[in-house]
Amino acid sequence: MPLRLVAPEWSLLVPPLIVLGTIVLLLAIDAVSERTARRFALPLALAGQLLALGSLASIDWGQGATTFGVSYRADWFALVVSLIALVAGILSVLVSAGYTESGLEPGVGLAEYLALLLFSVLGTMVVGAAGDFLVLLLGLEMSAVAVYALTAFARRRLTSVEGALKYFLLGAFASAILIYGMAWIYGLTGSIKLSDIAYTLRTVVIPGQPVDPALLLALLLLAVGLGFKIAAVPFHMWTPDAYQGAPTPVSAYMSVVPKVAGFAAVARILVQGLQPLSDQWAGLLALLALVTMVYGNVVAIAQRDLKRMLGYSAIGHTGYMLAGLAAFTTGLAGDRSVGSVLFYLFAYTFMNIGAFGVIAWLQERGLGTTLDDVAGLAGRAPLAALTMAIFMLSLMGMPPLLGFYAKYYVILALIEAGQLWLAVAIVVMSAVSASFYLRVITQMYFQEPGGTWRPVRTPLLGLGLAVMAAATLALGLVSGPILELAQRWPAALT
Amino acid sequence: MERTVDWLVVIPLAPLLAAIANFLFGKWWIRDRAHWLAVPAVGFSFLASVAAAWTVLGHHQLLRQPLYTWISAGEFQVPVELVIDELTAIMLLVVTGVSFLVHVYSIGYMHHDPGYYRFFAWLPLFVFSMVMLVLASNFLVLFVFWEAVGLCSYLLIGFWFRRRSAAEAAKKAFVVNRIGDFGFALGIMLLFTKVGTLEYQAVFEAIPRLSSGTVTTIALLLFTGAIGKSAQLPLFVWLPDAMEGPTPVSALIHAATMVTAGIFMVARAHPIFLASPLALWIVAVIGALTSFVAATIATTQFDIKRVVAYSTVSQLGYMALALGVGAWIPAIFHLFTHAFFKALLFLGSGAVMHAMHDELDMRRMGGLKRWMPLTYWTLVIGAAANAGIAPLAGFWSKDEILVSAWVGGAPLLALLGLAAAFFTALYMFRAVFLTFHGQPRFDPHQLHPHDPPATMAVPLVVLAIGAATTGFLGVPPEAGWIHHALEPVFESAAHHEVTLSLTLGLAIASTLVAFAGLWIAYAAYVRGTLSPAAVAARLGPFYRLAANGWYFDFIYQRYVVRPLDAAATWLWRSVDVGIIDGAVNGSARIVASTAQLWRRLQTGLVANYALMIALGTVVLVGAYLVFGSTLFR
Amino acid sequence: MSELSATHFLLLSAALFIIGMVGVLTRRNVLVIFMCIELMLNAVNVSLIGFAWELHQLTGQVFALFVIAIAAAEAVVGLGIVMALTRRADTVDIDELRQLRE
């Protein structure tokens, strides 16, 4: 049997290759001189990601073309995941920019920092386009490994290292479980290609009948591993610690992109590969969704540290998104479940990175991250307070902000799938979440300011915050096309 | 006849882009070059509007551009679509044209302001919102931009937010508008539940199927929105306070955007109002009362901008009166002419303020004619147009409204309007005489009043020409150009036969009344044969009533704001401090204590976190193996 | 069970995986926990090889190869974090790292 070397379709890989090129350039200029790196790293990272974002338009995603066998799929799902990852990457770079601008950053390691960030974006894009377990796993790991290192980036501070260590140990533990599940699926179906797995399972699984225990074991091992990645209860416990410990721009980043990678993996593995088992996993996801949203939103009430509070609130949002996935029904032609989750992730990108961005903005002005630190912010910095208020209200799900539409589409998907109880749970939990989101606003607007205030100029961070606030305000009005794009997934995954 | 085109979007897009650019880059990069973007953008928008109006009005052809689907949720589809019919075309011309002039004027007026870029970010945003409001093809989009207009006005009235009064005025405008908007939103919701759609055309076709009670409720709720936005009785109180904003903003709010939105909306929804005689009657009464009340208040004011502001309220009352008696075309005609002379009056008083170093009190002016001839003559034209002196713009449109009211079965309201016309002439010329005639009541050695620079003067002249001539678009009455232009929109409206003698008679009457007002003003403030103080004393309570704005503000303050304030404070104390903060402190509230309990799970020990993961795995796998697999079957 | 079958491999794999897991759950030294995770990954490889052997495929072996690579990558970053930790805190006892909690 001769060696079959088939030239891949490189044109499908242009966006990730641009990101990779940016990484290489970043490392190259860092090698040339540290001063050059300090000056050009940020613009380079921004430009590279913007270019990659633009290059998304160069591919005809509608064809669902594959390359490297079927390992890499350029379909609608991949497009939306890449889009969200790149937007989140760009916004995170803007949020990180504050550090260099305010003069707080030691100036060392900026290029490495950005390179790691881009590696994680790259990994997420790969997960979105993965056609087999191996590529998916490597993408997930690339995304995770880079974020482990980023979490510890403030290594002079012990909490940063502590958060990173917890994240890493548990992440590696969960990865082992995930890979074990993959190994089982491989053994039971004889393939690691998602399409083949779905094909084989369809011949084995009879709807409504109990299935082979080994298959269930495999499914649950996968669910646990993936549940960790997206921070679903009870696999969530790393989240608040890692978010609180990490440097704030990294918290902003890691609250979104690894979650995007996780949900992309969930969609690829469960919805595409294990679709014949949807009777089994849909119920599991619904259960996890309920537990997750209740836990996250309730415990967030008891927090005084904003980063930690946002960590718990992120768990709550995971619950909402899981609920959207639990609305999956094979019978429905216009199934909205994955589409609603993709839209939710898109909306979540702006409001959550924005909320962390405001905290970073405050830190650069010498404040801490607790509720007391935002007291009286409205008097000190009315625009920052307004921006934060917008993010908080949007996270709460206040119409007509972006967050409202996100929840609305998830609820719609649930109602159409007949899962009324989860829809009700989302509404109730949104009401609960109001208490801690509104508390931030109360603090900002009705309390007297305290602490030191150090005026610095952070134009790029300000620009990023303005963009995110504007998007949170206005994107709801143009949610139609984005939702339409997100709803094209069935062509990709089924 | 309608045509789908793809260039309509530039009309709103140009100002929007300018606004975004100025907002994003204004502070660091654009700074005092902000007008380089904003002014051409709005000008471009105006040119595009002219092009659109040319097609629409010239060929009676509907222009349409679908943009995208905003909400797509099963059956409920809300497309965002730009539609231009004759009514929209006229509105577009007014909005973009006047806005353009105001933008040009602002270059000079706002020069040196530290928030220059901010001003030129909000101003085009305002124009964008208003243009979108006018271009909307359904009630939901209309509502969204209705709100956006409110937000922009808030930003602009409170532009000098460091000044307490400005911040207060902005808040007042926002809150009062919110009351009206609440009714408006209710109306739209009711409409949707009854009709199932919000597209204009579909709604209007469905109206005959509804019961008269429903239609009346919907119409009145919609009109509540107009009461707020177009400053009708009893919600007009925000408009005079809105003078705290920079003068170009006042001009924009009063002449082109914002207040005309209410009138436009009622005209747009005229099939709904036509189906409810009761609602129409209420509109007419409120309109007539507003015009009279505001005119009397204006007569007693000394702040030049407030005089003009109350005059706006009064003129809006005329428009509402016209809407109420079913005179749709005269209402829009008056809106059209009013835009010119009101913008002129505001920009003129802005020029006076500019020259007088922000002095607003007319008692400290006088004799300015000598130093500011250009301002004087343009303002006289504006005042005369406002007062309804033939043959200037205001005369034709106002006269037509009075005639329509008379034949429309409301002669009493027409008489009220006539009385208001008397006061209009009185307060307008009172203002002109106090400002420009007589001896200077300030120290001319310290202040050196002068005509404004070219960027401010040119808009004044252009508007003065408009104020003088646009009335002829409606000549002859009932058959002028504007009547033919708007005919197709209001086809369904009934027509009353008007006799020539009636038209002539009312024209003569209103001219006489106007000259009477002018003469009294002349006697009192130029010749001095009539003492205003003596007249005020003789009128006693009536004077005080007018001077205090008919006590509307007082009543609101005492019976609405203060109780609400107390309630809010109580709510804040008990709910926020008691419950929400209490929750944090671990009080006995269930959720809070659950939160406190559950947070203990997070021990900070990695091993426990890993145990949790393992526990979850074991429990889930076990449960699934037992209940879901073939293991025990 | 008289002939060697994939079941043998799977049982060995399960045993190693769970020993590793118990190690992660009970040990306090970061480095030992780390070794236990390596043990778990190695156990997964045993499963993969067993399956590949049963199915007459090479895919399982390829997968195992990549799992080794992933384990190496995780080792590199993990040890980097441990280095940063010892430089700052002078301990590798995870029970002492609980500034972040509740």
Add this chain to the structure above:
Amino acid sequence: MSLQVLIFSLLAGVSILGALGVVIARNPVHSAIGLVLSFLNVAAIYLIARAEFLAVVQVIVYAGAVIVLVVFVTMLVHPDDLPEFHGRRPLRVATGLLLGGALLLEVAAAILTRNLSGVPGPWTDQTISLIGGNTRALGQTLYSDYMLAIQLTALLLLAATIGAIVLARPEAVSERVMAARRTLTISLAHPRGLDQPELPPALPLPPDGQVKPAGGGRSIVLARSASEFTEQPAWGEWRTP
């Protein structure tokens, strides 16, 4: 019981013993030795399953490189203190064992009742020997079907290396100096923070009583002790007192 099963059981037994050694040994170095033992036996088991290349990789990469790395770090970290904190958490150990036992039962049940098997492939012993052995067959598969995975692995290792370098490299003097210069102007002479008057001054103010701001948006934070002077804030953040 065939010979093959016997050999397998022997190797598996030693491998499990090694694994137990990892978990039980007090000294991490002993744990590492247990790990190597387990890995080597697993490598031998791979040979039974005709995965010769994997066996070699297992020995070289796993038992070789990774373990050396682990031991290396173990040695770097105060080797004397290491065993001290072993044990002392009986509840946790009990729970861990319980959970482990339960999961073992579940997995074993799944393994033993499994009657599902995947679609077999073409690589029987004959085809492999036809193509020239396991390594060659693996190489061909790897470089035809899994090209993307290989390239991604390279990137993954690159990312991991960058991360490790960033985290593990010592703080250069220039880094500390730059942190100090760019963030704060610290003086030993004055009480920390002029804006916190409640702190009693540790040292008298300079004669003119004035501290000049350093300009350029930098603020002055005054150190109370020498350790505060040397410890600059972490990357982009102020130390919370």
